Amino acid sequence: MRYQYDTTGERFAETKSTAAFSAADTHTLLGALDELGGVRGLDTLDLACGYGDNTRLLARGGARRTVGVDSSEELIRLAREHGTGGPGRPDIEYLVADAAGLPDLGPFDLATAVYLFNQAPDRSSLHAMFRSVRANLRAGGKLLAIVPNASAFPHVDWSPYGVRILDRLPEGDAPLLKAHFVTEPPVPFEYREWAHADLAEAAVEAGFATVGWQPTRTPPADPVRDEAYWTAYRAWPVSSLMTCTA
Incomplete structure (x- = not known):
């Protein structure tokens, strides 16, 4: 099966390295890890x-074991080409799943x-994702998740920050948003x-003991x-940080 990021490959990596919203996400994640x-x-x-x-970020931070998982074969291929987490680090494990x-x-102490x-196509898949994460965490383990904020379109324009929402289609269990990264092309x-309430409900159903939210931090x-x-x-960021404890 092919996924949307299989066809973007290195262009996706470009958007992550240049977009302002991505810089804010990384700053937020680093603050939470600290x-x-x-x-x-x-x-x-x-x-x-x-x-x-972010997988290499974890490895460089001194993690004992680091595993990266993505559903896109193309992105995992690119990840493997980057190799280790840093000088003297063993190869990171990468898996298409x-x-x-x-x-x-696992078990793992931390999942990011x-x-x-937001890639879950329906409520059943959303709940299955949270159950899979919880099953791979030790008791007391943490989940740090960057998740999009809902209800922004069409009220806010994120184009200056690297992403533009084009349309919102109310269908299925959650609206489908059509967007593009602001690159050329x-x-x-x-x-x-x-909605955040949907995510929290899925986390609790999966067995997470606590669910919390933190606002985006900017560089x-x-x-x-x-x-x-x-x-x-x-004032209206692309994302928030969801924190869960197993």
Whole structure:
């Protein structure tokens, strides 16, 4: 089966490295990892790992074991080409798998999931994803998930931050959003607009003991992206951080 990111390949990696919203997501994830005391000595799982940027981040942080999982064969191929997490690090493990039916890979102390759950096509798949994550975590393990905020389109334009929503189709269990990354030429993609309440319900049903939310954090201002730029973004950001404890 082919997935939407199989056809974008290195263009997807380009969007992740240049888009402002992605820089904010990374800054948010790094802040959350720091609050946990880092990942040194932990067994870590990176879901929807894409070409492995966050997977390598975990490995460089000193994780004892790091596994990256994505449903796209093309993105996993690119991730493997990048190789290790850093000098002296063993190869990261990469696996092509559907997050709604993960094999037994753990147990892990920490799972990260950046834009995973918005790929669930229906409520059954959404709940299956959370159950798969929970089954691979130790008791007390953490899930850190970057998830899109709902109800922005058509009220806000994220084009200055690297993504543009084109249409919202109310169908199925959650609306389908048509979008593209603001590159030249644009890179199209689509995702499901799950409400935070839907995500929390799925997490609780899967057996997570706690569910919490944190707002997006933005990087320090610089000459290209000044404080006014980030202030406008924080007023209605692309994403939030969902935190769950097993």
